[in-house]
Amino acid sequence: MCLISDFNQLSGLQLDALREVGNIGAGNAATALAQMINSKIEMTVPRVNILPLGEVPDLTGGADRFVVGVYLGVTGSARASILFVMPVENALHLVDMLMGRNLGVTQTLDEIEVSALQEVGNIIASTYLNALAMFTGLTLIPSVPALGMDMAGAILNAVLAQFGAIGDYVLMLETEFKKEGQDVVGHFFVLPEPGALQTILSALGVNG
Amino acid sequence: MAQIIQVGMADLRVAKAPDKLMSAGLGSCVGVCLYDKTAKLGGLAHVMLPASLQAKNVQNRAKFADTALDMLVDEMEKTGGNRARFTAKIAGGAQMFRFAGDSDIMRIGERNVQAVEENLRRHGIKLVAKDTGGNFGRTIVFDIETGDLLVKTIGHGERVI
Numbered sequence: 287m288c289l290i291s292d293f294n295q296l297s298g299l300q301l302d303a304l305r306e307v308g309n310i311g312a313g314n315a316a317t318a319l320a321q322m323i324n325s326k327i328e329m330t331v332p333r334v335n336i337l338p339l340g341e342v343p344d345l346t347g348g349a350d351r352f353v354v355g356v357y358l359g360v361t362g363s364a365r366a367s368i369l370f371v372m373p374v375e376n377a378l379h380l381v382d383m384l385m386g387r388n389l390g391v392t393q394t395l396d397e398i399e400v401s402a403l404q405e406v407g408n409i410i411a412s413t414y415l416n417a418l419a420m421f422t423g424l425t426l427i428p429s430v431p432a433l434g435m436d437m438a439g440a441i442l443n444a445v446l447a448q449f450g451a452i453g454d455y456v457l458m459l460e461t462e463f464k465k466e467g468q469d470v471v472g473h474f475f476v477l478p479e480p481g482a483l484q485t486i487l488s489a490l491g492v493n494g
Numbered sequence: 495m496a497q498i499i500q501v502g503m504a505d506l507r508v509a510k511a512p513d514k515l516m517s518a519g520l521g522s523c524v525g526v527c528l529y530d531k532t533a534k535l536g537g538l539a540h541v542m543l544p545a546s547l548q549a550k551n552v553q554n555r556a557k558f559a560d561t562a563l564d565m566l567v568d569e570m571e572k573t574g575g576n577r578a579r580f581t582a583k584i585a586g587g588a589q590m591f592r593f594a595g596d597s598d599i600m601r602i603g604e605r606n607v608q609a610v611e612e613n614l615r616r617h618g619i620k621l622v623a624k625d626t627g628g629n630f631g632r633t634i635v636f637d638i639e640t641g642d643l644l645v646k647t648i649g650h651g652e653r654v655i
Binding site for chain 2: 339340341342343348349350352355357432433434436437438439440441442443444446447448450451454
């Protein structure tokens with residue numbers, strides 16, 4: 287059993303395999319996002335981060351940063367959490383693009399805007415998971431997306447709590463999505479549960 | 495020169511006046527502030543989960559309501575506090591996501607608050623103020639000089655408890 291506390295024992299080969307899976311999944315997710323907003327989306331090579339729980343909020347620019355987070359739980363052969371975090375300004379711009387509004391028109395997130403952002407989360411998470419499922423032969427089922435709009439630390443607390451019961455470190459695949467030549471649109475995080483990590487590594491044939 | 499000491503998720507710190515203790519972005523987590531007015535001493539624990547008993551790994555005792563409170567009381571006594579004088583203020587324990595399905599993990603904030611209150615009672619520490627629940631995050635600044643706890647939110651105002 288590969289517990290979270292053993293994350294540091296992952297081999298270079300295993301980390302490379304995870305990064306590659308992340309690359310394929312995030313590539314598909316970025317393509318889906320680009321199609322939705324009809325604009326080119328660039329992405330960074332996914333990072334495999336193994337971090338103490340307390341340091342995770344720093345990835346999004348600090349615990350105090352005002353963000354929108356779309357969360358999905360993954361069940362099936364491997365359990366995981368998927369979180370798409372955007373600075374609020376970017377989330378509002380994303381809604382403008384989705385709704386065909388002029389940039390800057392959307393100022394608040396009401397029911398319809400929330401629903402649109404949840405759908406974005408849904409599509410990019412599903413595309414990511416489809417790629418991962420094809421690669422590994424695993425069954426991966428995303429939950430209904432949940433949306434939170436608040437301080438990054440507060441959004442992450444709620445998601446990290448379920449990892450806190452198992453260990454003090456979390457493994458996350460992190461990819462940044464950027465609109466062509468612009469700033470970050472959002473951070474896409476995938477956090478497999480420790481048992482799930484073992485399942486994924488086995489399916490990839492890099493178990494131990 | 496007064497310092498502002500940051501307390502991260504699943505961490506705890508003790509400080510003396512005129513320093514301040516701060517935790518940014520409490521969501522489902524609960525910030526537990528203990529105060530000894532006479533000794534001008536305070537402690538802040540950023541609690542993440544209700545109980546260490548259900549956990550598989552209890553290496554970090556600051557993470558759970560029960561063990562964090564034991565630790566905070568001990569640390570404050572080591573620094574010159576007297577537990578008979580301790581009072582508590584708490585903030586946080588929100589439900590951050592609007593979620594259609596029912597999930598235990600999404601109600602973690604409420605359970606954290608309950609657990610913190612139970613453990614305060616167990617230690618005989620009086621809870622003098624709280625700002626908990628809702629669906630929004632909180633940043634707290636605990637002024638050890640006055641015992642005031644400043645609670646800042648995004649879109650839900652700022653208050654001192």
